[in-house]
Amino acid sequence: MLHLNGFLLSYLKYGDNDCVLHCFTGEKGYQSLFVKGVYGKKSKRKAYLHPLAELSFTMYKNPVAGSMLPVSRLEPVQGSKVPHNIKANSVIFFVADFLNQVLRNEGVNPGIYAETAHFLEELNGNNFRAHLIFMVRFLEISGVQPLVGPGAxxxxESGSFTENKVHDLFDAELSAIWKEILSGTAPYTVAIAPQQRKAFMDSILVYNHYHFSDFRIPASLEIVQQLFQTDGH
Known part of the structure; x- marks a missing residue:
């Protein structure tokens, strides 16, 4: 019997009552899991299906690459909490969409798992710029972060700081925010003004296009961008 804990990234209804879950687990990395009866009339488990919910899975065999094993037991990890207000939901759907794309070939990575948990803690504390900082931290953990240097x-494309502006989006102001997040000891406290957040998000997506092959902009970006115009935190 195998026990896994994982963050739910996406799910797809299969047939009338069953479901396929795509998760990033602490023990096995990215996994696709099959759960029977989730949508049955008497099932309470469909309430667990929320992006970035941390769930505990029990199955009778180890998963094999390319296969989906049926989950015999599914429940929330004790003490885990996903915020459910409208702003937090927008952020969570976006981050889950992003992770579901970039982690599909990822094996065990304790750093990414722990950072995802930290991000959720920040969001539970109403830090509505946490997703921006999380995405830069993801670059660091993945080993493709910019190399901090004296340039402004x-x-x-090169992932370095230069003396001259080479991309319209990366002006001195946004570049300074990147540098502060990368070099600071408490990145989630870095201030990003509401009016800067759309441009900063765009800069992260541009960076990802250069450093992740076949990177696509998450479909939920338009929803989360609404935060930049209304949020003052």
Whole structure:
């Protein structure tokens, strides 16, 4: 019997009552799991299906690459909490969409798992810029972060700071925020003004295009961008 804990990234209804879950687990990395009866009339488990919910899975065999094993037991991890207000939901759907794309070939990675948990803690504390900082931290953990240097402008293609501006989006102001997040000891406290957040998100997506092959913009970006115009935190 195998026990896994994982963050739910996406799910798809299969037939009338069953479901396929895509998760990033602490023990096995990215996994696709099959759960029977989730949508049955008497099932309470469909309430657990929320992006980035941390769930505990029990199955009778180890998963094999390319296969989906049926989950015999599904329940929330004790003490885990996903915020459910409208702003937090927008952020969570976006981050789950992003992770579901970039982690599909990822094996065990304790750093990413722990950072995802930390991000959720920040969001539970109403830090509505946490997703921006999380995405930069993801670059660090993945080993493709910019190399901090004395230059004032970030070159997204080379991943270095230069003396001259090489990309319209990466001006001195946004480049300074990148540098502060990358070099600071408490990145989630870095201030990003509401009016800067759309441009900063765009800069992260541009950087990802250069450093992740076949990167696509998450479909939920338009929803989360609404935060930049209304949020003052």
């Amino acid at each position: 402008f970030l070159d997204p």
